[in-house]
Amino acid sequence: MSSPVWQDGAAYEAYVGRWSRLVAVTFLRWLDLPAELRWLDVGSGTGVLTSTVLRTAQPRRITGVDPSDGFVRQARRGVTDARADFAVGDAQVLPLEDGAVDVVVSGLVLNFVPEPARAVAEFARVVAPGGVVAAYVWDYAEGMAMMRRFWDAASALDLAAAARDDRHRFALCHPEPLRTLWRDAGLTDVSVQALDVPTVFADFSDYWTPFLGGQGSAPAYLTSLSQAQRTALRDLLAARLPTEPDGSIRLTARAWAIRGTAPTTVPPNQR
Structure with a gap:
């Protein structure tokens, strides 16, 4: 789950964090859970989802x-609400007791966990009977347009780029693998929902500059190129992106969200 390209919170915020905030609001509106619940945010990053829960869901805690130490430090600086705390930990071995929380959420994380099934089993372990386990991941295959446009242009210039394209690397950007994960973890009433949000860039620089920050697959690929190759990719993207008369670039981002419920009784095969 941890990687050197996911350590710089400020660079992540410029690259995708601003769009993560939009999808977090849509996700919590879809969950529509009552107040005063105990929440766990797995892969909390810079605190985007945690801060949105505090603002909109009225959690008890x-x-x-x-x-990532870097992300946890930034989250602690940015989220000062007394109901929130942050810790460095692994999604696959959560530092909580069985049934410790009422809701487990995870935003844009599961594709980066080495063993996602193990992580979701942990989600199911730490949630109380009848509690909710929910997550969302970007649709790298088609719906995350800012990345899809980047990889399509990169692949047109460099055949080797296709192997690094997120659509080929991350299987969990489709509904069915997500459903399978949740059901295999013993969760019930499983449902999947597409969440679409606008991603409007003020101009081409607003789109391109965050890719230079090294955070994520596409920026990491960009840092591996020579200056001439980067320039060629930049120019191709500038020619291909849909630009409005005012210079803005209006794209959309899709995430797939999933939710399930922890059973209130232990299945016979798990006793």
């Missing part, structure tokens, strides 16, 4: 767990 929320704990954020992330493997």
Whole structure:
């Protein structure tokens, strides 16, 4: 789950964090859970989802767990609400007792966990009977347009780029693999929902500059190129992106959200 390209919170915020905030609001509106619940945010990063829960869901308490020291430090600086705390930890071995929380959420994380099934089993372990386990991931295959446009242009210039394209690397950007994960963890009433949000860039620089920050697959690929190759990719993207008369670039981002309920009784095969 942890990687050197996911350590710089400020660079992440410029690259995708601003769009993560939009999808977090849509996700919590879809969950529509009551107030005064105990929440766990797995892969809490810079605190985007945690802060949105505090603002909109009225939790009793929320704990954020992330493997990145840099992200946890930034989350602690940015989220000062007394109901929230953050810890460095692994999604696959959560530092909580069985049934410790009422809701487990995870935003844009599962594709980066080495063993996602193990992580979701942990989600199911730490949630109380009848509690909710929910997550969302970007649709890298088609719906995350800012990244899709980047990889399509990169692949047109460099055949080797296709192997690094997120659509090929991350299987969990489709509904069915997500459903399978939740059901295999013993969760019930499983449902999947597409969440679409606008991603409007003020101009081409607003789109391109965050890719230079090294955070994520596409920026990491960009840092591996020579200056001439980067320039060629930049120019191709500038020619291909749909630009409005005012210079803005209006794209959309899709995430797939999933939710399930922890059973209130232990299945016979798990006793």
